[in-house]
Amino acid sequence: MKALRFYGSGDLRLEEMSEPTAASGEVKIEVACCGVCGTDLHEYRAGPIVIRPVDRPHPLTGGHAPVTLGHEFAGTVVEVGDDVDSVAVGSKVAIQPIFRCERCPACSAGEFNQCVSFGALGLHADGAFAHYVTVPAYMVHPIPDGVSMDAAALAEPIAVGWHAVSRSKVRSGDSVLVSGAGPIGLGALIALKAVGASPVFVAEIGDSVRTRVARELGADVVIDPSVESTAERVLDLTDGRGVDVVIEAAGVQAALDAAMRAVRSGGTVVSCASWETPAVVDLNDLLIREITLVGTLAYTDEYPMVLRHLQATGSELAQLLVTKRVDVSDAIDGAFEELVRHKDQHVKILVTPD
Amino acid sequence: MKALRFYGSGDLRLEEMSEPTAASGEVKIEVACCGVCGTDLHEYRAGPIVIRPVDRPHPLTGGHAPVTLGHEFAGTVVEVGDDVDSVAVGSKVAIQPIFRCERCPACSAGEFNQCVSFGALGLHADGAFAHYVTVPAYMVHPIPDGVSMDAAALAEPIAVGWHAVSRSKVRSGDSVLVSGAGPIGLGALIALKAVGASPVFVAEIGDSVRTRVARELGADVVIDPSVESTAERVLDLTDGRGVDVVIEAAGVQAALDAAMRAVRSGGTVVSCASWETPAVVDLNDLLIREITLVGTLAYTDEYPMVLRHLQATGSELAQLLVTKRVDVSDAIDGAFEELVRHKDQHVKILVTPD
Numbered sequence: 001m002k003a004l005r006f007y008g009s010g011d012l013r014l015e016e017m018s019e020p021t022a023a024s025g026e027v028k029i030e031v032a033c034c035g036v037c038g039t040d041l042h043e044y045r046a047g048p049i050v051i052r053p054v055d056r057p058h059p060l061t062g063g064h065a066p067v068t069l070g071h072e073f074a075g076t077v078v079e080v081g082d083d084v085d086s087v088a089v090g091s092k093v094a095i096q097p098i099f100r101c102e103r104c105p106a107c108s109a110g111e112f113n114q115c116v117s118f119g120a121l122g123l124h125a126d127g128a129f130a131h132y133v134t135v136p137a138y139m140v141h142p143i144p145d146g147v148s149m150d151a152a153a154l155a156e157p158i159a160v161g162w163h164a165v166s167r168s169k170v171r172s173g174d175s176v177l178v179s180g181a182g183p184i185g186l187g188a189l190i191a192l193k194a195v196g197a198s199p200v201f202v203a204e205i206g207d208s209v210r211t212r213v214a215r216e217l218g219a220d221v222v223i224d225p226s227v228e229s230t231a232e233r234v235l236d237l238t239d240g241r242g243v244d245v246v247i248e249a250a251g252v253q254a255a256l257d258a259a260m261r262a263v264r265s266g267g268t269v270v271s272c273a274s275w276e277t278p279a280v281v282d283l284n285d286l287l288i289r290e291i292t293l294v295g296t297l298a299y300t301d302e303y304p305m306v307l308r309h310l311q312a313t314g315s316e317l318a319q320l321l322v323t324k325r326v327d328v329s330d331a332i333d334g335a336f337e338e339l340v341r342h343k344d345q346h347v348k349i350l351v352t353p354d
Numbered sequence: 355m356k357a358l359r360f361y362g363s364g365d366l367r368l369e370e371m372s373e374p375t376a377a378s379g380e381v382k383i384e385v386a387c388c389g390v391c392g393t394d395l396h397e398y399r400a401g402p403i404v405i406r407p408v409d410r411p412h413p414l415t416g417g418h419a420p421v422t423l424g425h426e427f428a429g430t431v432v433e434v435g436d437d438v439d440s441v442a443v444g445s446k447v448a449i450q451p452i453f454r455c456e457r458c459p460a461c462s463a464g465e466f467n468q469c470v471s472f473g474a475l476g477l478h479a480d481g482a483f484a485h486y487v488t489v490p491a492y493m494v495h496p497i498p499d500g501v502s503m504d505a506a507a508l509a510e511p512i513a514v515g516w517h518a519v520s521r522s523k524v525r526s527g528d529s530v531l532v533s534g535a536g537p538i539g540l541g542a543l544i545a546l547k548a549v550g551a552s553p554v555f556v557a558e559i560g561d562s563v564r565t566r567v568a569r570e571l572g573a574d575v576v577i578d579p580s581v582e583s584t585a586e587r588v589l590d591l592t593d594g595r596g597v598d599v600v601i602e603a604a605g606v607q608a609a610l611d612a613a614m615r616a617v618r619s620g621g622t623v624v625s626c627a628s629w630e631t632p633a634v635v636d637l638n639d640l641l642i643r644e645i646t647l648v649g650t651l652a653y654t655d656e657y658p659m660v661l662r663h664l665q666a667t668g669s670e671l672a673q674l675l676v677t678k679r680v681d682v683s684d685a686i687d688g689a690f691e692e693l694v695r696h697k698d699q700h701v702k703i704l705v706t707p708d
Contacts, residue, residue, distance in 0.1 A: 105595060106619060114644060159445040166512060167644070239461060256637070265460060265468040271637050279637040283610070283629045286649035290521070293647040295640035 002354045003130035020134040030080035031150035034128040037073035058124040070096035070129035071122030074152035084137045087334040092143040094152040096303045097121035109341040113298040131353040141303045149313030159306045161187020163299040164272040168245045171197030175243040179203045180250035181210040188247040193218045203230045208344035231261035265289040268345035272296045324349040356708045357422040358483035374488040382433035386503035387704040388482040412478040413472035424483035425451040425476030426504035438491045446497040448506040451475035467652040485707040486594030493656045498665045502632045505668030513660045515541020517653040518626040522599045529597040534604035535564040542601040547572045550641035557584045562698035585615035619643040678703040
């Protein structure tokens with residue numbers, strides 16, 4: 001089978017690999033489609049970042065570069081290993097791609113996103129830009145009736161946004177600013193509309209496809225920080241009070257500063273974007289205005305909720321969010337280079353196996 | 355009566371003032387004693403900071419420099435104005451010195467520490483380094499039986515620490531690091547022991563009276579950051595996991611960095627110290643380890659709880675925390691200059707009226 005493998009910065013290779021076999025406790029999946037994540041793109045441009053180099057294998061999986069990328073995917077179970085009775089051959093499944101050591105305090109508490117040996121399929125073990133992939137059985141979630149493979153592959157980025165919203169403790173009727181309308185920001189927007197947050201403002205630079213999708217997903221106002229001050233507009237829109245919650249999915253200083261100004265006294269800023277430099281925070285402002293700044297990573301138990309949500313909304317969401325579909329043989333140029341050159345014209349590119 | 359008044363940086367004056375009279379809605383109090391707060395000291399060294407200069411009076415109180423300092427106090431009601439039936443002449447009371455506009459969303463929600471016109475007695479209106487002071491009736495809390503005036507004057511700084519602990523959402527059995535053993539850090543320590551946090555570590559530089567008091571108040575380990583790494587010691591003490599909560603009451607970059615390293619994944623850092631410069635926060639660490647950073651200011655509804663706590667512990671706490679007592683006539687040298695020169699030899703200096 002063909003697999004798209006990461007060797008180093010700017011060095012992805014389409015290689016012929018032998019099919020994997022499900023070991024004990026594992027499931028073999030025939031991949032239907034797999035999204036390209038911002039993390040994949042970071043690795044392509046500047047990796048290895050979270051991917052382990054060959055001399056520092058991952059402590060849990062032993063994985064290191066070269067490795068097959070791809071962790072936002074859905075497919076069909078074609079083989080189950082010994083001791084697997086939670087899922088049967090033929091099941092259509094979405095994959096929650098985070099490994100668990102099952103021994104550390106975080107795993108014991110169900111917070112596997114804080115596992116001391118945090119690792120993910122497609123980064124620390126071979127992933128789903130390939131025809132087949134094997135995964136631990138605990139990663140597998142059955143796809144509910146009526147949810148397409150495309151929609152199920154979107155469960156991963158939507159779960160990241162959903163988890164950020166869960167961590168914000170937002171309540172129905174709360175006002176929210178989503179800063180950045182990439183896949184995570186839009187995933188948060190989907191969750192915010194689902195839990196009844198209102199109004200929801202979105203800040204996104206330029207007049208891109210992301211801006212259009214944010215409007216289609218129900219953003220009450222989309223603010224363009226390149227033409228007006230996000231914070232001032234939000235304060236105008238909230239009678240000077242500020243929003244209850246900001247989901248900060250941009251990861252740049254100007255966006256963080258705007259978030260801190262746009263949030264109300266006693267409100268919450270959730271930081272869910274990775275940063276390239278340390279951020280400066282005015283802690284006096286945090287203190288005097290009793291702001292809570294919350295970090296959030298990936299997800300814990302959000303998959304079942306997201307998959308249920310996709311039963312009602314999946315086809316519409318897939319239509320809005322999937323902006324291109326490309327065969328794995330064309331993925332380097334058609335997906336990775338395309339995103340490097342024209343990121344603002346895309347939300348999610350899906351890669352299909354050969 | 356003699357009153358200690360702030361005119362500007364380094365310029366406190368003991369002046370003869372006429373006695374105030376309780377206006378409608380006000381209460382006149384004969385001051386028993388009043389603590390010197392870090393805020394008073396900041397104003398003395400570098401003010402006006404929160405005190406308003408003469409050309410920018412406070413929007414709610416109209417107060418500006420010169421102003422009589424002093425906001426951590428207790429005393430006896432000697433006069434009540436019209437429309438005051440909540441308290442009677444002769445009552446012994448502790449004063450919660452924050453004003454309320456009673457109109458803004460924060461005041462409506464009971465969060466008067468977030469009032470849009472935030473102001474405090476002793477900073478934005480004449481305070482209690484004097485024989486008499488008048489205050490709005492809502493500031494007055496009856497002192498329970500058996501609580502001395504000294505202990506009741508300590509309610510204010512203890513309430514600040516208690517509020518920080520409330521905001522941390524700490525639970526019985528949680529492990530905690532208190533960073534900084536000044537009055538606020540020690541107030542937090544008192545609250546932490548009361549709510550059953552365990553173990554509680556305290557970081558304080560040097561071998562000062564503050565270190566000794568922290569031990570007496572029940573700190574399990576006191577760490578000296580000048581001789582060992584706070585974060586490494588805390589990680590050692592928690593099997594590498596880190597503490598559930600850090601109460602950061604030092605307000606310097608090194609202490610914040612230590613707090614971020616010493617807190618466990620998914621834990622909470624409460625920032626309750628004012629900063630002289632913007633702080634640098636590693637938001638990637640906050641995000642990857644899902645840390646929550648919480649700002650906290652003053653208090654909201656903690657006074658009754660603190661006063662009840664003082665019924666059992668007040669005399670012991672006053673003995674530990676009150677390191678000097680000085681007449682208002684000697685307060686400039688005996689309290690303010692003493693704290694500038696020998697801060698580490700004191701926790702709380704009480705000023706008594708002439």
